[in-house]
Amino acid sequence: MGLFDFFRKKKVDAMLVSDSDVNQGLDEEKLAALLALSRRLSAGNEDIVQEVSDAYLAPNEYCERWQDRLDDRGITGPMEGLPWIALVDALIDERLADEMDWKSEGSTILYVTRRLIARKQLLPHDKDWSEFEYDEQQRTEFMLETMKNKLQAYGIALACMDIESDSYVLIAVEAAMLEELKQLADTAGYRIHNHFNPHWN
Template sequence: MNAMLLLVKKLSYDVEEQIFSEVSLAIEKPESYFEKFKERLDERGIDSPIDQLAWISLVDALLDHDLAFELDWKESGLYICDVVDELLDRKKMACMSWEDFEDGEIDELPTSQCLNEISGKLKEQAISLACLDIESDCYVLITVPSSDIDEIMKLAQEAGCRIQDSF
């Protein structure tokens, strides 16, 4: 099985069959995938099948199933905490207490610094906050057990994509 499909298995939680189906279509029949998801791809400015179609199909499928969240590059810290809570809840991972961030100082930080602060707090609970790189000015965030992050990043690299756990 190729690295992209192994990545699907690691990231798709309880909707593996649906996501596997979408990504497989993008790999095996890119024209068919493009036609089926033309509207979704159009929103990304993609007007024909591209080399990274399988990667984009994985990202979009994770977004559709609330297993990832696409965040603007200039979001506030407490909003990001809410997003992370939703990602954790979706995968039934431990909820976090954000009391340390409620003084408002995190909202003054640039988004990348906020993400690093939040990531550090999650690591205390053996959870990694990671970003699926789609070469855009946004962050596509996922949460995964820290024990899986190295393998996930390695599979992404083998698949010709990038997942990073620092911002």
């Protein structure tokens, strides 16, 4: 090997190492964002953070441990998006999120929202739910939009963890936290949104 060939090979090797480091760095950034998001949404519940970490780093073991829960979603093994589903299911188990059908009635929306907010004690003690009326004839997404707008007056954000299905995974958080949560989800490769436009007919 000539001197020129030697240095050309060293350059190629360096490029390969650099590409690998970049990919590893991206994965680490996504995981860090996802775990930070998990910690915030779970109010620091480290068991939930650990579940999400396991789904990311050891998907086979995670699926074996939580197969009963995954069966309800028709998931039989590791898949893309498993850590996100792990976070959603763990939050639902702890009543920090709730999944509802895209054709839910107003009374269901009110009940779910009240339970989420009570779980985190977000509504001021001197407020009640008397003004949160609902119309059973109103489409689900419009009812959610109405509820979201009313809650904004109390500094509460009603939002949705997007799992690309015909259901809403609702969360209730302090409004001041929402943009940070949305950014963390985006960095991790997922989406939290707080608009409830019609998605299905």
